[in-house]
Amino acid sequence: MTKSQKPKAISYKLTIGWLYPDLMSTYGDRGNIIVLQKRAEWRGIKVKVKPIGIETSPYSLVVSDLLFMGGAQDTQQEIVNRDLQDMKGKVLIEQIEKGIPGLYICGAYQFLGKYYRTADKKKLPGLGVFPLSTENPGEKYPRLIGNIVIEPKIEGLTQPLVGFENHGGRTYLDYKNQRLGDVKKGFGNNGKDESEGIVYKNSFGTYLHGPILPKNPQLADLLLTLALEKKYGEKIRLEPLDNSIEKKARETVMKKLI
């Protein structure tokens, strides 16, 4: 295993802003942070992980080079929604529009859309950054649960992404060509149109838990690359790492689905 490799001549630094670690982290989402941090450090990049919670000022969003927000349960999501009503929400929108890279999972993904219609037809407004909306068809319809494989539709990702999805809401993109990938096995955004996730500027929204990054190191490296390129304004090529365990773990999931 590659524990550390020689740092480059210029030493890069990254600040990862982790939104609501104690509220939006239901499905082992912290794994995504661990993976981003280690994969950067193994390449000699200095990383600071900045937890951004209810009591944190919006300024911490401005100094973050890469953003992450995980999934949550309803009660926790309500607390977060309230917190993002004011300045912090506005700053988050600005950062996303400016092209600050980020990864937003499940509840966070839904919340960045225009609205979420609950099972009892209540319309909860979202931040409205991502051109999408989500409907919960009600308790008569099953949650979409299970292992999932998608084929990504973006440059830099050549391998299928695997994960585990577990969501009641069905998400519909305004423009299907903004999807992160095509569903090969599983449900994806809504279980109907074979799309999964969204790519908006440098932000990625998806239903994939697992967590997503450990088994999909290409996506982790893409996020790191985008963050460094944005920050330093130059083309970045990350040194390759040994991904053999990742590959086997991914194959286990794919074998289950074939």
Add this chain to the structure above:
Amino acid sequence: MNSILILLGKTILFLSRTFNLGSGSTWPGHVAMETNPKFVRQVIKKNPNLKVVLVAGTNGKTTTSLMLQEILQEGGLKVFRNEAGANLLNGIASSIIANINLTGRLNFDVAIFEVDERNVELALKEIHPNVILFLNIFRDQLDRYGEVNQVLKDWGNALSMVKNSTLLTNGDDPALAHLAKKSGLKTFLFGIDDKFMIKNMTGHDVDFIYCPNCQTKLDYKKNSFSHMGDFTCPKCKFKRENIEQIKLTRYPLFGIYNIYNTNAAALIANKIFDVSAEKINRALKTFKPAFGRQEEINYKGRKILMLLSKNPAGFNQSISTLSDFIHPRGENVPTPRGCNILLILNDRIPDGRDVSWIWDLDFENLPKDSKIFISGDRAHDMALRIKYSQLSDVSGQLFEDLREAIENAVSETKPNETLFILPTYSAMLESRKILTGRSIL
């Protein structure tokens, strides 16, 4: 009608035991409940002198039920309980069939029924227990149980259906303490002594660290594990109440979570069934754990300790139990050494098909220089988790075949050392079968 079902059930039990058919534990109950869905309700009603204790919680149901049974028996009471894992209504019905006589009488003083956390509502519709014990509540197998908030909500609804039950619950858990307050039931709160708590802000396996009353983040003066501790809401002043404790001379099992389980069992025995502290301590002295729960197995001259580890809170408790084992509290161990640990991660239905929870585990707290072996259906996921915790190079220690993993781990364990196995539920049953040569369920 029920007497026919009892006779039929007993026959099935007899046959499955005689011919070792396995899975016999829920079969008779299944047949009875399919034929007469009111079977459990009617039989319990016909035995008004039988006191029923219902035990629910994410972790520790089996250990606590077994402990309570042994304490009550020490107190001279006749007790039966449903088999571990058979904790749906079918399992309860089966335990009734096994213990009832053909005239429909249960010659027992107490029945202890552990129920699956999703089935509390269903169980309380059928049975109005004398005592309800809610041990704890943590996130667990989200694909099966759903979100933990929903489980809590269901428990609240379930409590509104019973009026005469006494509730025993965990006073160190803000969500459960709040639930008890709202229920209006006669309540006893168990917990643990502050001296077992530490000043350490909660980890990543917490579920309820915001005030259940006003949703403000709670302050913790001290903390035991997960979201349990000495909490206060800075805004609405909702806080941990005084807990009740029976004076115990020793705890029979490792780990803080077992201090909770033991305190809960002791409090019920004393407050509800009048068993003296002296008798409780006597029963605990000879207590042997339930299968897979800190169970000690000898295999090829090596000592193996099986620590069932099936969700973040439970697994993190197993990890800290290992440290306790290596460095017993108060003892000065000159040269700390690592453990031999076999991690087995399966993703079958009883384990939960989603393995993302392993990323909430604090492997960084494993004793240094531990030797780690990995197996299970999702061994590579576990290896990946270990890789990112940067504990050790694990590539040479992964065995897809479980038997091979066990043999290798055992042969690398010295005669004076212990091999710790941390398995998920189905992995525990499977490895136990390899180690003891027979299956239990």
